Amino acid sequence: MPTSADLKKPKTARARSALAKKSAKWIENPKRTLLVEGGKVSGLIKQVLSEIHIVKKAHSVRLTKKNENVKPFESGGEVSLEFLCQKNDCSLFVNGSSSKKRPHNLIWGRLYDYHLYDMIELGVETFKSMKEFGSVGTGSTAGSKPCLSFLGEGFEKNPELKLLKSIFLDMFRGAVTDELSLKGIDRMIVIAEAEGKVYFRQYIIKFKKSGTRVPRVELEEMGPSITFGTRRHRAPDHGLAKEACRGPPRGKKVKNIKRDELGETYGHVHIPKQEVDTIATVKMKGLKRERREKAEEKAKASTEAEGDDAPKKTPPKKKARVDPTE
Template identity: 45%
Template sequence: MQRIVKPKTQRGRRALEKKEPKIFENSKNALMFKGGNTSQTVTQILKDWHTLKKPNATLFTKKNATKPFEDQSSVEFFASKADTSLFMFGSHSKKRPNNIVIGRLFDGQVLDMVEFGVSKFTSLRDFKTLKTASGIKPCVVISGEFFEDSDDNRRIKNLLIDFFRGPTVEKISLSGLEHVISITATNGKFYLRSYRILMKKSGSKVPRVELEAMGPSLDLVLRRTHLASDDLFKRALKKPATAKPKKKKNISRDDLGNRLGRIHMKTQEFDKLQVRKVKGLKKRKNDVETDVTETATKKQRTQTVEAT
């Protein structure tokens, strides 16, 4: 039976409410942790990506004897403890040296996982250039025919975008774009590069854009995958009805983007319609007397008709 946690303090109650599912979810946080045996390369990879994904990242420095592909309960426990839905796990062994696992969770359970082997790595500190500020949303560039060959490869592409895309924002300022993450896949190998955007003078209003290698730089080899079933993945993509925008009736747009609407109104009585009072439209005494005489003659005519 699943144990129901009841808060004992107000602080504990707020912490549990923060972890509860919401109609509009918060930005996804990532957990970086390592296994029982790691190498210096794996440790530095976790530190570098934790630095780039701040403040939406948590780093566990202690070693944890866990194997995600054999036992997923430990991964789910650590993710629940840190309140994260993305994770990056690093390990090192003779059979799988310099091993990196990137995955995500749904409803507290592991949804997708992909295991990579690091064949080449250049750290963030090895690039003697300026770095971008923390908390900046990066531009993610995915290229390569590998991602369109099969449904599993498209799922890997979706996972990588979900992990590296950063927080969800409504508007983007062009001057605030400083970071580019490029992922290229060919022949089962993945080339992950990180660049800093430089905007230089071009003699016009539009600046000249250049990319400067900032690091980290990784060459990865695909090893194992653990992808959710189609039904579970479809369930994870489902949005509540309250989160969907309500459709506005009788409103459309033309080819030029102009907004057109249809308004339904009741029949108006123009005699009782309140308009702007103008001196020229006011009735004079002579006009009032003529109106009175006209109404009197009309009444006499109706009486004579009835009498006949």
């Protein structure tokens, strides 16, 4: 594997832009799926790969040439697969093959940093194409985001089916969006498990009049309809899984700030005691006149109070004049 020092640095803006699109991002682009054939492929597997390509439409790449070196479960057989995924900028893959030991075989898997991360092998037992459902099979909008439903306890308890659920969620969920219009939800993918079988069904969602503001929802099967049997699987390494699930670094914790489930920010502000009496207010002429009148009334009242409470002074007696002639 070449290191970063061995790779040539891009010299043009176009090359730099192409590398930036393929580089790691905290907020990823919609994951693309590579549909690749092995050395020996049956006609049934070719039909299934074509149907998966139609279901994913804008986020898939279909390779029609046979690739004998693509053998993900064998040692060294993943090198060609990793190269093709990196070349086509795909982090998901579906490898189709058929042999006497494993007829009508599909390997579903994911890559991390363009290296094989995990995968699961399924065998196609029954298949019904979209064309067999008539005009219903073409009723959905290309590139629309589907509803996903998993039915069965095995998807929560069985490690193999839990891995399958995780891969299928990445495979068919489409682009991650903050808002979604109800009119854009026009199909539903149902994956159910029972008695060791996995049933893949796709339905078109129809909104019909119900006499109220809430429409009546009906589901009509549109295909493809596939029944799988589980075979081999390979779970990711614990250390690699921890690295792959690493999120963006969190900033420094800010005191007195909290976020709710909807992402709204709430803060606590601590304010010291305010001296309202000493706050300097705007001095208006009308307020000055009122303050002056109040001051005069206060002074008058104080003088009157002092006059009532103070003892009365007696005027001094006048001395009699003495005539010197007498």
